[in-house]
Amino acid sequence: MPLDAKALGTALREDLTLHSTLCRREAGAFQAAVRGPGEVVVACTQEQRLFGELGQQTEGAVAPVRFVNIRETGGWSRDAREATPKIAALLAMARLPEPPPVPTVTYRSGGRALVIGPVDAAERAAALVSDVLDVTVFATGPGQAGGAQARRFPVLGGRLRQITGWLGAFEIRWTADNPIDLDLCTRCNACVAACPENAIGLDYQIDLDACTGHRACVKACQVAGAIDFQREAEEQTERFDLVLDLRAADATPTFVQHALPQGYFRWDGRDPGVLLRLRDMVGEFEKPRFFQYKQKLCAHSRNEQIGCRACVDICSAEAIRSEPARQQIQVNPHLCVGCGACTTVCPTGALTYAYPAVPDLGQRLRTVLSTYLAAGGKAPVLLLHSQDAGQAMVDELGRAAQLKLAHGVPASVIPVPLWHSASTGIDLWLSAIAWGARQVAVLTTGAEAPQYLDGLRAQMDVAQTLLQGLGYTGTHLHLLQARTAQDLDALLRPLAAQRPAVPAVTARHAAVGEKRSTLDMALDHLIAHTPLAAAQQPEAIALPAGASPLGSVVVNADRCTLCMSCVGACPASALLDNPQAPQLRFVEKNCVQCGLCVQTCPEDALSLVPRLLLGPARAETRVINATKPWHCVRCHKPFGTLKAIEAMLGRLSGHPMFQGEALERLKMCGDCRVIDLYSASGETKVTDL
Known part of the structure; x- marks a missing residue:
């Protein structure tokens, strides 16, 4: 990599010593650094494990160590000689303090597993994990050859009704409606041989549609007494810690959501990694609680009327449910996978992302952009990607560039890893443009739920409409859909060549915990520095319907009776009454376009108008209807x-x-x-x- 220690030191405002063969020859320099008082940043992730072990073994090591990849993201590219500002930005981001810890969600698994599928395949899969798991089989058919003669595992049968829950807390409901009791069955096959209709399979369940009632099987099973046609069908329930489902995903409606619960695995019999992960799911596990919820800000419901349901509709894990009687939504932290999509579409900020929190992520983006620009970089593009699949794709592109098989990540494109690519939205995107980014690109790799892509596109449409309405020409926001590193390479090169208009002055505001405040500060800066002359500025910018968190309310004065039901329903104090006179007043800056006022109005007198009103009138209280x-x-x-x-x-x-x-x-x-x-x-x- 063409590294310039002097230029990097100037950008980072300190003297730097370049250690370019640190992996082996200069390991002593690393040991000397970790004995010091300051933080240590290792600008390579290839030997992260080696350095981690070396730091632990170094006597007197006290300095915290952080790692950042500047190789695949910048140094291995055909633009590597121009990548110094980007490398400085990545180093500056790595040196930021760690975000404060967040609350955690705990799972406890004792290893009690249920394997669902044809009895032969289910018993073979159970044998592969039974040395560490307590396995029960639920038979859904005989399979190719039926079960083994020796019954090694408890077997359940019947009609599977429902599976709910998560790791350590799955509840299985089924109807035991078959005459053969699998607990009593000895698998002697006498009933199979005795049945003239071949109504009994090697899963030892009777096809009641084929059975004519001759009961030869009952006589053949007199010793074991496992067959009883008079037994009433009973619904039964049992709890398991883990579920391994061998049925085809398109043939079973067990879980229809995109993001499956922790502890539930589907297996086609080919990928051994599934079984390896299943075997490891015994013990106590923790994950971050990815969200914070403030019910008083929620625009979901008032007086059992439903308004905004954006979070419910976008959640791919079905972790959010509507509770209009309690005037709120309910988020199940055990089902939440941390995508953050619900927080980005929430218009009020009632749901906020916590891993990391918006102020911490905003600080990261500001640091990257300010360092890049201070180091002489031009037209920065933020590439927001997931830290697993997205990072792997960026790394693969860098390796291909090093082998002269691809261009690589352009010098102006700065990759920023996120827990999930859907965890940022319009407030941070517009803030990034205000902080100096020319473009913001969100990378998806095909693993995302379809509703995530719809949500990202809708928000980008709103943000792009705002920017263009304010006179910032060009395309600033991009949703990149790539399945391979070659796809990503082809998508990034055109971005680096674009030069959309941005504010001449970079903003100084910080992202804050209140989403509306961050959005308002970004809008105020973009409005203040619009390239449009005063005479060219519109009174308002019309926005796409449905996704806009900004807008007005229009009153049909002929229908409105000023009953003030809408005032009581408004969660954002956008609609107000006047104690001194029969007036309905409105503060447009507060409106989140949730629609609760429209749903509540008994006269159908209200309608929403998505828009951004420019000028001071947006924050002023105005009368929108009055009567005597x-x-x-x-x-x-x-x-x-x-x-x-x-x-x-x-x-x-x-x-x-x-x-x-x-x-x-x-x-x-x-x-x-x-x-x-x-x-x-x-x-x-x-x-x-």
Whole structure:
């Protein structure tokens, strides 16, 4: 790699000594470094295991060690001689402090496993793991040859109804509706031989559609007594820690979600790695709790009306369910796989990503971009990718470039690993453009759920529409779909050649924990530095419907009665009443376009308008509907609104209970209505005050 220690030192603002053969010859320099007080960054990941062991064996080693790959990501590329700013940015990112630890989710597995499938294949698979697992077989048919003569494992049979749960807590429900009790069956095959209809298979279950009721099998099984046609079908339940499913994925509806639960494995009988992972799933395991939820910000429901359900719809693990009675959603942390897609589509920030948190990820992106630009880099492109499949693809591309088989990662493209490629959204993308990125590209590798891709595209459409509406020409956001390193190579080269317009001044704001605040700061900077002249700036930018977290509410004044149901339903304080006058007021900056007001309105008088209103009016409170107050016909005190009372009178005028004096009382305030009612009854003499 063409490395320039002086240039890197200037970019990082310190003197650097270059150790270019550190893997072997200069290992002593590494040992000397870890004995010092400061942090140590090893700019290579090939020998990460070696350095980790060497650091542990070095006496007096106290310095924390971090690793960063500058080889495949920058040094092994046809642009390597121009990659110094990118390498400096990657080193600066590696030197950032580790994010604070997050709460964890615990799984406990005792190794009790259920193998589901044809009895012959299930028993063979069970034999491969039974030395470490306590295995039970659920037979779904005889398979090619049926089960072995010697029964080595408990066997269940019947109609499998449902499997729910996760590692250490799977619940299996089935109906034991077959006359043969597999616990009593000795596999002597006497029933199979006795049945003239061949209705009994070598899974020792009876095909009741083929059976004509001659009961020869019962006579043949008198010694074991395993066959009883009078036995009632019973639904049974049992718990297991692990499930190995040998049935074809397209033929079984056990789990239909894209992200399968921890501890559930599908196996086609070919990949031994599945069994190796299954064997390792005994003991206590922890994973990060990937999300934080603030119910008070949630726009999912109010008064059992459903508004926003973006997180429920996008979750590929079915870990999020709607609970309108509790005015919230419920996230199951044991099913959550940490993709973060729910947090990016959440318009309010009620769901936030915690691994890492947005402020930590924002600091990482700001550091990368500021270091790159300070080192003389031009037109940076952020390549956001997953830290497993995406990182592997980037590494493969770098190796291909080193062998002259590919161009490699361009010098202006800075790879940034994430836990999952779907874990960033419009707030961080627009902030990155404000911080100096020319483009932001999100890499997907084919392992992502289809709804993730739809969600990413929808958010990119909104962000790109905003940028273009503000006069920033070109394409700034890209969803890269690559299956191979060659695909990625072909996608990256055109990006490096593009020069979309960006703000002339880089932003100084930091990403914060409140999503709307981060988004607002990014928008404020982009608006303030728009290349459009004042006369060219539109009043508002229309945005794509459905995915926009920004917009207005339009009121049909002819239908609205100012009942203020929408005010009570609004979770973001965008809709407000006026205690001094019958007015409906609106703060557009607060609106998250959740639709709760539309769903709640009894008059169907409201509609959403996705847009970004430019100028100070966006943050100002404005009246969007008003009417005159209704005055009591008896005491002339104002109560209610003119339109609401007139609408009520119109609807009840034909009702037999509201005729004559009863209808007239509807025009009175609550106090006068009581007075008039008692006066008319003659029970109480009331003196008007």
